[in-house]
Amino acid sequence: MTPEEIEAELERLHGAGFAWALACCGRRREDAEDVLQTSYLKVLDGRAKFAGRSSFKTFLFGVIRRTASETRRRNAWRGLRLDDWMRRKEPPASETVPEERLTLQAALARLARRQRQVLTLVFAMGMTVEEAAATLSISVGSARVHYDRGKRRLAGLIGAKERA
16 A cells, blocks of 8 residues: 555544544543554554555554553553542543443443453444454454353343343
8 A cells, every 4th residue: 555545544544443542442532542643653654564464444453452552561550540540530520421321331341351342343343253353363263252252241231230
């Protein structure tokens, strides 16, 4: 791909890329913005090269996931302290979330990390299980297992909440 084609693809996929960065960064907007910017730089300066073995979207989402993991490892101790502090704070009234969304977010948070990632890629990002596997650098069989187990667990968690 030419640099112009890469830039056009990055622009076209920006919304979906940002949503995936948010998912990879635990819904922390500032972290997601930093991860997305770093990912774009890696793609544009050639540190991450698109080889054409998958779709550009799958390639980009893989770069975002790896960048988020690198950032998380590098800032682990700082992030833990900040997360603890943020959890103790009440959300501002302007950030109210509908009860159904809160229920889904709470249920997703209780899933294993890999199950949550696969389900987010498939349902929120519109990927196939095969594309999600490529994005996460896992086998298709493993992705299918995480997808099936995640769906069952999520249904159980949401069903338990509705019965309560």
